[in-house]
Amino acid sequence: MLSRRFASSTRGFATKVTAKEFSGKVSTLTVKVNAGSSVASKDGLAHLLSRFNFHNTTPRSALRLTRESELLGGQFESKVDRESITLSAKFLAESLPYYVNALGDVLKSTSFRPHELPESVLPAAKVDAASANACPVFKADELLHALTFRSGLGAPLYYDGVQKISLEDIKEYAAKVYTQSNIEIIATGVNQADLTKFISDSVFAQLPAGESLAAKAAPKTFEGAETRFRSAGQSVAGVAVPVKAADYATYQVLTSYLNSALSTLNVEAKFSQYSQVGLFTIIAKSSDATAVAADIKAAVAQLKAGLDLSAAKALAATELALAEETTGVKAVDVAAVKDFKLGKFNYVAVGDVNNLPFADEL
Incomplete structure (x- = not known):
């Protein structure tokens, strides 16, 4: 049963942290980053960055992360939409400290190894795009966004290869968007005090302050097209x-x-x-x-x-x-x-x- 919802920020920590408490054994932790397709400087850049999430980091390899999470009964996911890249994990409540550190490491310490882009990130991104564009409803939705907004929210959601994107482009984008002021941390089935403590003691607190890239004004829109x-x-x-x-x-x-x-x-x-x-x-x-x-x-x-x-x-x-x-x-x-x-x-x-x-x- 849902008992309460509340938000707080740790001292000296610019990230908004929100938690919902309820009875149950399964918890979720979500990091929402203002870094979706409407924010990126190149079409598909946000999609490729989202596909790099949960690859090798400095503290642990992708294989180790997967094996450890499986042993804990947890699951990871990274996805992109027009305004955000979202990293999320579902796990047993007692594993909260591990998942706070694991998601923090993705933002702070992803290795961005050169071979990962052509060998795993690009192939996975191409499958995402091909699968989505095979659906005529998705295609229509993309075209309607493009007609209505042109740029920004009208940019392609997935990488299509039209604009060339290098590993350096992805690393620079990650450095720009993975900052304290540009993320929001949301948890369910989690105690607020525990979450606040774990986050303040984790690498989340070591992220640069940065600035929020959230849209501050409504974009120009077009009709009759x-x-x-x-x-x-x-x-x-x-x-x-x-x-x-x-x-x-x-x-x-x-x-x-x-x-x-x-x-x-x-x-x-x-x-x-x-x-x-x-x-x-x-x-x-x-x-x-x-x-x-x-x-x-x-x-x-x-x-x-x-x-x-x-x-x-x-x-x-x-x-x-x-x-x-x-x-x-x-x-x-x-x-x-x-x-x-x-x-x-x-x-x-x-x-x-x-x-x-x-x-x-x-």
Whole structure:
């Protein structure tokens, strides 16, 4: 049972440390770094750095780290998104000191050995990219981000080889982003006092102070753009709208409405909430491009006509409350939301584009 949530910073330590305590034997430790694809100076740089995590460090080899973690019953993960690189571990609660030191060593002491880039990091990154881009929904999402933001949040999520990235580029980026002011440490199933002590005594406290690279202002956004990507397989049509922070509540309710039984539309809605801006998307997909065309036309027509969202507010409030417990991100208040009407949007067609509509046909 969840008992409490609290945050603190150790004296002289710039990193925000947050913990949730609850009964249970399994704990998690997460290091969130403001270093995602929108921050990197080269496309794919954040992805390659994330793939270097949990390789050899000065205190221990990758093999030793894996073997020790297996003996302790723990698991490691490193992943990248548009704003962050996230390192995480899941383990039995009594192993907290080991995992604090292990994750700290990754940030402070990764060896970046020259052979690791061509032999393990690049092959793994290429598999990530190929697997993701084989999905037309992912491809549509990437294109919608590119249309809406162009640079920054519109940069490719994964390394594609277009821009050449050297080992020195990766090492310099790591030195820039792995700093006390640019990370946040989040734990669950952990005692706050213990976590604070272990972190203050670990290599986390030896990281340079640095500065936060988190976005401080909303990026410039664009609407009314369109692109088409011809490919075999499933067809996808997608619409995206950039969302200001003041409108988050409306789009949260709209997303809940479209993904519930309250809606008769055959589309999937997603609201991606970044630090200074959001992106709302709806996707229609099918192996039959004519069905996709009909579904996206119906969705846009209904959204342009306007929707009464009052029936979905309770559902949205419940979903947001559950998400807050999981992520710690404070839920927006949806009580004042009333209705929605679609204005300008960006549009992509992926797949059998001969049978998918153009934006001016929606």
